[in-house]
Amino acid sequence: MRYLKILCIALTFIFSIQYVTTVFADDDFEEHYEYGDEHSDKEDHEDERYEDIGKLIGWSSLLAIGAAGLIFPIRRIMKSVITTFPQSKQLYISITKFLGKYHILIGIAALMLSICHGVLMYLNEGELESEGIIGLAAVILMIIAAIMGAVLFKNKKVKSLRTTHTILVTFGVVIALFHIFIS
Known part of the structure; x- marks a missing residue:
């Protein structure tokens, strides 16, 4: 459960990065006209936000797929790691148990994130x-x-x-x- 909390904190941090805006001194180069495109600029910015959220969800799904897939190589090399590094046996076994216990949940999360990514990107692109x-x-x-x-x-x-x-x-x-x- 402790590892699941750490994973949730990490994903929350990744999602919160989306809302941090970096400001540079030379961002003032755009001119705003009196009868200009203020409304379309706002719509374009909203479209970019959905695209950015879709990309973030896509990368999150890739991370979740990687986390769910870690169980395979870790189980394959378990014996050699334990014999080579006997002092890390308990840590390695606890990581293996964690991945074995939450493999299905992480896989479901990866699948749901992938579907959400596809839907958001389709809605953003329109085709x-x-x-x-x-x-x-x-x-x-x-x-x-x-x-x-x-x-x-x-x-x-x-x-x-x-x-x-x-x-x-x-x-x-x-x-x-x-x-x-x-x-």
């Missing part, structure tokens, strides 16, 4: 462009992986479900990274 279609494909793969994960939660002994879940998430992450690079 589904090529990077949006690629992001949608990544989210669909992650939804299928989440369904497989739910079935895996009920049937933990079926190794093929675990393999399918891992492969689907890996393909989803690769497509999501491609989505990030072309955006």
